[in-house]
Amino acid sequence: MIKSIRTAGLALALLVPAAGHAQEAFEQRSGIDLEVGLGAGVSPAFFGSDSYILSPVPVIRIKRLTLPNGRTFGGGPKTGFSIGPSFDFIGKRSAADHPELAGLDTVDAAVELGIAASYRFQNLQVSGAVRRGFGGHEGVRGEIGLDAIFEPTDKLSVYAGPRFGFADDTFTNTYFGVSAAEATLVYPATDVDGGLLSTGLEVGARYDFNDNWAAESKATWSRLRGDAADSPITAQGSKDQFGFSLAVIRKFNIGF
Secondary structure: OOOOOOOOOOOOOOOOOOOOHHHHHOOOEEEEEEEEEEEEEEEEOOOOOOOOEEEEEEEEEEEEEEEOOOOOOOOOOOOEEEEEEEEEOOOOOOOOOOOOOOEEEEEEEEEEHHHHEEEEEOEEEEEEEEEEEEEEOOOOOOEEEEEEEOOOOOOOOEEEEEEEEEHHHHHHHHHHOOOOOOOOOOOOEEEEEEEEEEEEEEEEEEEOOOOEEEEEEEEEEEEEOOHHHHOOOHOOOOOOEEEEEEEEEEEEEEOO
């Protein structure tokens, strides 16, 4: 049963390496190269859970924006610096959906907005993102990654590398903390500090069928660290968090 949208693949930034031949033909024309897609993914039911759910994975990605004055953001050569907005969505967490959370308050769905940047040099790419939450949490969360990129053909791109997640106290206490009012024998009162949230690996691939269509997939593993790993919520679940997603992408080139 699909209980919430998990958006490991949803980002308004060029952080997933891809074949660049479809972009280069539009670099000199003002307009936008946009990718919109939809797929499915398997991910933990909530942070620290050892149960998994199948959820839709939307993809919205701005690949290139060229203004009438000729200034271009994104696109271009496969080396260099890219910057853009970053977006994520965290579904609602409640004991009604997950009885193992009995006694804990419901955490409403949250939207995260922020900025992402990456730098690629030949077959290596460093990327990072930081976002602030609105709704279910008002903390700050982000990731840093390093990828080795392989392009055996001009249509196929494969990448793999480590990931480091971090968050502030507000985020970690929302999803891993237990207030005095919530405390039970199973979930004693717990205050959780921010900092390094997780470490892990990500492996992904993209295949561009033509100038209009592509497919992407990725598999992730992360292990919760610090106070998040020691939380009584995680103790009832798992420190190891796995994910997999597959999406079909439609590419649009809109001039203005």
